[in-house]
Amino acid sequence: QQQVKQSPQSLIVQKGGISIINCAYENTAFDYFPWYQQFPGKGPALLIAIRPDVSEKKEGRFTISFNKSAKQFSLHIMDSQPGDSATYFCAASRSFTDSWGKLQFGAGTQVVVTP
Amino acid sequence: NAGVTQTPKFRVLKTGQSMTLLCAQDMNHEYMYWYRQDPGMGLRLIHYSVGEGTTAKGEVPDGYNVSRLKKQNFLLGLESAAPSQTSVYFCASSFRYEQYFGPGTRLTVT
Numbered sequence: 419q420q421q422v423k424q425s426p427q428s429l430i431v432q433k434g435g436i437s438i439i440n441c442a443y444e445n446t447a448f449d450y451f452p453w454y455q456q457f458p459g460k461g462p463a464l465l466i467a468i469r470p471d472v473s474e475k476k477e478g479r480f481t482i483s484f485n486k487s488a489k490q491f492s493l494h495i496m497d498s499q500p501g502d503s504a505t506y507f508c509a510a511s512r513s514f515t516d517s518w519g520k521l522q523f524g525a526g527t528q529v530v531v532t533p
Numbered sequence: 534n535a536g537v538t539q540t541p542k543f544r545v546l547k548t549g550q551s552m553t554l555l556c557a558q559d560m561n562h563e564y565m566y567w568y569r570q571d572p573g574m575g576l577r578l579i580h581y582s583v584g585e586g587t588t589a590k591g592e593v594p595d596g597y598n599v600s601r602l603k604k605q606n607f608l609l610g611l612e613s614a615a616p617s618q619t620s621v622y623f624c625a626s627s628f629r630y631e632q633y634f635g636p637g638t639r640l641t642v643t
Contacts, residue, residue, distance in 0.1 A: 420574075420575070422575075424575070450630050452630070452631070459636075459637075461537070461634030461635050461636050461637055462576070462623070463633075463634065464631050464632070467630070467631070507576065511630065518564060518581065518583050518589075519566075519627050519629065519632065520578055520591065521576075521578070521632065523575035523577070525575045526573075
């Protein structure tokens with residue numbers, strides 16, 4: 419069973435709009451939560467990541483919100499652009515010494531930004 | 534600086550055939566991983582390595598073997614391919630948490 423549940427499966431947003439993708443987890447031992455972006459025919463690439471000691475992290479138009487008590491985290495893409503059209507994966511990992519960086523991925527969200 | 538490279542890019546196998554997928558990284562990373570990506574299932578870890586000469590099972594290791602004889606290379610083998618192994622395979626390497634992925638190998642088993 420997937421340890422990280424991601425929704426929605428797909429998302430269409432207009433240029434300039436906000437894209438929001440949500441993930442939920444059960445394992446309270448997770449302490450690293452990255453988001454990966456994947457374009458068609460390419461491998462995933464790290465977009466942004468957060469540790470559970472902060473509730474929000476922002477990098478440019480991308481923001482992660484983290485709710486430790488609810489065991490949920492989300493990615494917000496502000497002012498969405500057609501170049502943001504990609505598949506986004508959330509993931510989670512336990513501490514590096516426990517897990518050797520092994521990631522549990524969500525199922526992915528395909529985001530399409532219309533002009 | 535090529536990062537992570539994978540060969541081949543595409544392959545079609547018949548059921549029962551064997552093949553080896555090669556992953557190479559030039560970043561001197563200790564940790565390397567093999568994932569498979571299937572629609573609606575995200576990426577699932579097959580095997581991983583924490584250093585030259587070491588390998589360990591991931592979430593879905595059955596039907597696959599791996600070797601890491603050199604630090605920069607991580608090989609994934611299919612001894613007797615099955616249609617259920619039709620997938621896109623990604624290799625990744627890391628120094629710590631951030632994983633760098635290769636471009637993938639699309640494998641079809643008929």
